[in-house]
Every structure is written in structure tokens, then in C-alpha cells.
Amino acid sequence: MNYCSACGAPVTKKVPEGDNLPRFVCEICRAIHYHNPKIVAGCIPEWGGEILLCRRAIEPKSGLWTFPAGFMEIGESIEQAAARETLEEAQAQVERISLFAVLSLPHIGQAYLVFRGPMSSPNFGAGEESLEAQLFSLSAVPWDQIAFPVVKDVLRRYVDDVTRGEFQVHVASLPDRLC
């Protein structure tokens, strides 16, 4: 950030009065510009004991696999965001999805909120940002071709829970080197 988005004057970085963190501040119109973490809403779509993954058609990590996930938008709930991303990236509809994981990535300012739930039908396909979508049995997850460490972490927790026979809501934070 170089300029005030309200008045166009150059901003300076300093700790505002009553605050304890440096922010971008406009000395002209006095606006304080906060930058906060973003929510990535995701979903593990389930069908007949398999899960639906999609292969990314865009950078970063084009060509690698992930569950559908993307930035939550203003005007939608987190669960709506997860379902929307599933429709956009894997052309699949999910119903009655449940919260599965809340994973913070402090060093890149992201929080993943990942749901899981049954697909409404076996219909799916590659959305615009995907090269392909595919159902995987849990013994066939392409572990060495997963796009991001956070995705691998969530999928491992999912496989563990299925193996154990009980889902829990996972809350964790990913270490710096995995963000």
C-alpha cells in the first residue's frame, strides 16, 4: 500500500494512537487502513466412500490437486462460500455440509475453514479454474501431487478420522515453514 484509497494521498506506516500495531495511515484525511487475514472456504465433497478433488488450472500450483476452496466473499456465509467454490471448481453440488477443519496460516494471513459433506448426485466436472475433477478412494489420494501443505494436512486428518470411524472438528495452526 502506497496511497490512501480514500483520498489518494501517500500513506505512512505507523502505530495509530491507542493501537499497538503499525498500520497504513493517511496524514491528510486521517484514514487508518487495516489489513486482516482472509478466509479460504473449502469443501471435501463425498460420494460413495470417495472424495472429489480437482486439478488446478491456474497458478500457483497449476497441475496439482486440491479439494475445492477459495476466498470467501462479502454477502455470503462461510458454508455458502464452500458450496459455491465446490460448484465453481468441480461443478458439483453438496448438501448438508459439516464443518471439518479450521486451520490458521498465520504467516500468510489466511484461515482455512473446510467443510465436508455428501454430493447431491454423482455429477461433477472441471470448472474454469480446474483441468479436471476426479473421485478418489481414500487409498488412492495423490499425496505427492497435492497443491498446498494445508490441503495435504486437512486430507490427512480426513483420512485419519474415516479410519478411526468418527469425524471431529479440527482446530490447528500450520507452522511457518508449511504456510
Add this chain to the structure above:
Amino acid sequence: MNYCSACGAPVTKKVPEGDNLPRFVCEICRAIHYHNPKIVAGCIPEWGGEILLCRRAIEPKSGLWTFPAGFMEIGESIEQAAARETLEEAQAQVERISLFAVLSLPHIGQAYLVFRGPMSSPNFGAGEESLEAQLFSLSAVPWDQIAFPVVKDVLRRYVDDVTRGEFQVHVASLPDRLC
């Protein structure tokens, strides 16, 4: 947003190529400025069957009660943010906190992630943004002096769970009129 925060030129609002929502776009440097929902991290601190609330010293809703909560910062996990807000607003330390509620407020672009957990000691006090902090038994919660509908909603769920004898992770969305 009126000006590009990268180059200072005026921005226009339009749907970027490959997108489906209007964004603030800079026609000069081509930057696309996304606005995403913010995470409010909160905590219900527990001590001896009572919960710790604080009375807001700042607007909006100065003078009314809430559990400690505030915007998550980049560089911290959600649970760290919840513990930090508890320390800042109620001068209390919490330990081993558990996720209790994930409440989306779509129309104001916020998502509340609220934890609950025991205080490390009975020490607490009014932080800079609080007029006072006080432990309340669940039969004495000041329902008609709660700062925000989302806070009241979470506290009702908390009392219900205690009454039922089992905590669950609540995932819900608050209707427009309550945001």
C-alpha cells in the same frame, strides 16, 4: 475506495475478466482490489461455573456487555487472536480453549469464530476498551444489555449447551436484520 492504493490513480468498479463480481480496478496499473470478510475472534472465559463478560468503553454500543472479541490480525492464529482479545479487553488469561461457534454475518462481511475455555486464574479487570469486566452466573447474564445480536445469539447457544450438558461446535448464519 476511490483511489488505487498501489499507484494512486482513481479506481473504477467493474467485473474483471474471468471474475463474476464487481471489484475496484485500477485502469492505470491494472491492480484489482479485493475486499473480503473479516474474522472476529472471540472467547467466552469460564471460571467456577461463571463466564466473564466486559462492558464496552468504545463505540459502537459503548456501555453494553459482550464477551471479549475483536478483529484477527495477520501473524496470529484464530485461537491466539481469541486469547489476545481476552487479555486486552478483560485482562484475563485463558488456556486450552475450544472452538464453540462459527457465525457468519454475510451482510456486514464478518465471520465470528468464538472459543470457550477456562481462565488460568480468577484474575481479570477492565482493559483499555472496557469500562469493567465481571463474572456472571448463567442465570444472571444481562440479556437486555448485550452489545450485539451475534453476541446474544452465541451466549444463548452457550447457555443451552450448558443446560443440555454437552458442548457442540455451532455453525450458523445470522439473518440480515440481525447483522
